[in-house]
Amino acid sequence: MTRALALLALIAAMLAVPVAAQDQLPPAPYAYRQLEDPAQEQKAQDLMETLRCLKCQSQSIADSDASMAGDMRNQVRLRIKAGEEPEAIRAWLVERYGEYVSYKPELTTLTWPLFAAPLVLLLLALLLLRKRFIRRLPEGEE
């Protein structure tokens, strides 16, 4: 029983470490606060939904509660507030982190196969099935 308790305590201690790895600072001013102008906030929101959180890499910064995502939202909102265009902010981040930070699909020399593949497959399917589309006359008829 004591052994089981000790094991439990050990597991609890191990689980406690990641919890300790959190900063104590309050979130950045615009991490959780919307911009005063609804139109600007909408712009910021649309952009934040297409930017990747670098801590939790499958979430957007709009979804993530990581403190770094909060700081990124703060940056985005401050820049929108200052009149910067959303695509300029995206470019600013891409300049720092590469295309990986953006969820918006771009057609580049690297990504064009992704866009071409469905078309190629469709054409291939048509080619393979072309005989089925032709109605053959039953044998014996002229």
Place this chain on the structure above:
Amino acid sequence: MSGTEKKPGKRWAIWLPLVLFGVFFVLVMNGLVRPANRDIESAMVGKMLPEFTLPAGVDERPGLATDDFRQGEVRLLNVFASWCVPCAAEAPQLDELARAGVPIDGVAIRDRTQDIARFLARYGNPFATIGKDDISEVQLGIGSSGVPETFVIDGTGTIRYQHIGPIMERDVQIILSEVKKAQTPL
């Protein structure tokens, strides 16, 4: 029967699904056994540091600004935090680099002065300056995506090398050679 009418040449096609499954299986297993590298490299290597001015993180050390990196001397910029566990692990190696004569500037991410002071008292203080970055402004500006990360900055303020994660014993020589490389400007 229609089966006997089939040409024997097409019999191999029956194995096709199994082969496809095999290929898929190998791909998935490969991904499981050797997970992809999730580090995000900064695209700022080879570019100038952004403009910033950070207040001092602790009383004993001055704060940090971009101009400090333009004095013709190669410096290390270490992104750390007192709440970051691996940052404690790299402390002896940072100390070793400082003793080798490389000036190290710290950027404390989302940290409080009393916490930084406690961290330094416990793990040593190899830093020449410590800037306090409360909104990850410098971190985002240099394309760093976590703590700890270490950047080699040459005498003109250009980022020359990025080390992601804690500096382990095996990394010290690599960083020293990168510092040497940075002494000749681009």
